[in-house]
Amino acid sequence: MSASTSEVVDDPQAYLDAAGSSSSTPASLRPYYARFKTLHQKKLWYQLTLAVEDFLALPDSQQPPIHIDLYTHFVTKFSAKINQLQLAAIGVRVARQFSDPAKALAFLDDLVITVDSPDAQDAYVYARMEAAHFRLVLGDTDGTKQAMDRCAQILDTFDAVETAVHASFYRVSGDFYKAKAEYANYYKNSLLYLACVNVDTDLADADRVQRAHDLAISALLGDSIYNFGELLLHPILASLASSEHAWLSDLLFAFNAGDIGRFESLAPHLSKEPILSENLPFLRQKVCLMALIESVFRRSSDDRTIAFETIAIETKLPVDEVEHLIMKALSLVLIKGTIDQDAQVARIVWVQPRVLDRRQIEALQNRLRDWCTKVQEVGEFVKNQTPELFITA
Structure with a gap:
């Protein structure tokens, strides 16, 4: 019998013996089956859990259905005796070996039921959010949202929780908002996800580029995002430098500085991203708003009575469109102040706080x-x- 046999084995010891002696089992994995047997016989559940986690991380164990067989024929036999969050983490790894998302979902739904107890709600959140990932893959956005809402309620009751649990919640939530084209919510959840992982070790190169790309798009199209500082300072953005999306990084810096000239020079690249091309009028208005914010920010607090003509020059807008731009900025609470239509001036008393880049910090220092x-x-x-x-x- 091989480690990948489909025959159901009720005796875990018999399964381990068969898997460990099978010629189809990679040589690097065979010692683990013997170790599993010894630890299981001695009822050393913690050590056994660590050994299983090590096994699941081995390159030679990634061939399906090695993880699935180990879980089905062995882990389920002692699952109630180990830490339930670790059990959930093991189950999440196993689910990735199912080629059919529907089977992976069914597997995780069973795991959710297994770990659903009052003293293991962190494991419940972890398993349910990973199940929600497959629901989203299968197009069940309603089921995904229900899981998000329930898990958010549970997380709010925790004083502390493993970062892996939060990472799962924010990653799947971000993917949900990406599917719904809710840019601001995706931006927020994706940055929170990145705060829970090590970008260099936990994400593959392609994943880093894709995440940085999606964050850039959401920052540009988010109708409530007018401060890109947090993203511009994040190491994830460096992954765009050597990719075909390098121009997106330049575009973000242009927006953050309110540099309309730089925006116009990069505008030809927008055709590479149809969603940006479709929203060009919005992007033009947004960069003008960013230019207005930057103009106000550069001024000292006693020099914020600004003529419409000055704003028109700095935003490259006709004078008769300046009042509308200021009203838009006021409605978005990017600035606070008043408009004097007769004198054709805006009196600004407050500007939205910002995460500053090096150039802006130097200006503030001056x-x-x-x-x-x-x-x-x-x-x-x-x-x-x-x-x-x-x-x-």
Whole structure:
């Protein structure tokens, strides 16, 4: 009997003996079956769990249905005796060996039932979110959303949870919002997912490029995303540099700086992404809003009464369209202030906080230096006007 036999074996010891002695079992895996047998006989459940996890990570064990057979004929025999979150993690690995998403879903649905207990809700969330992944693959968006809502409620009750559980929740949630073309929600959940993993070791090269590409698209098309700093500073973006999507990185920097000229020079690339081409009017308005924000941000707090003509020059818009642009920025709470239609000026009292790039930090440093100089000058003026207050004993 081989490790990949389809015959159901009720005796785990017999399965291990058969799998370990089979000529079709890779030589690197055979010692593990003997080790499994010893640990199982000694009831060393923790050590056995670690051995199974090591086995599932071996390159030679990735050939289906090695994981499936091990789980079916062996792991299920002691699953109640081990940490349920580790059991869920083992099950998630096993599910990936099913070529049919429907079978993988059925397998994980059974696992969800197995780990659903009051003291193993982290395992329940992990298994259910991974099952939701396959629901999404199969087009069941309603079932995916139900799982997301239920798991979000459970996660809110935890003081702490393994990062793998959060990573699963945010990854699948991000994929759901990508399928629904909800750019801002995808952007938020995808960045939270990346915060739960090691980008360099947990993601393959192709996955890093795809994730960075999708984040760039969502940042550009998100109707509530007007600060790209968090993405621009994230190491995931570097994966675009050596790919065919390198221009997307340049486009993000152009938007973040409100650089309309740079945007226009990159506009010919938009045809490579039909979804961006289709939304060109929105992108033009967005880069104008970014230019307005940048213009306000560069000014000191006592120099934020800005003429429409000045805004028109900096945003490259006709003067008669400036008021509408300011009203849009006010409605999005990108700025706060008032509009004086008679004087044709905007008085800005607040601008949305931003994650700054190096150039913007240098500009802020210069503004703080100027502020310190002004404070010093005021101090000297007061001192000269009332010298009697500064006489020391």
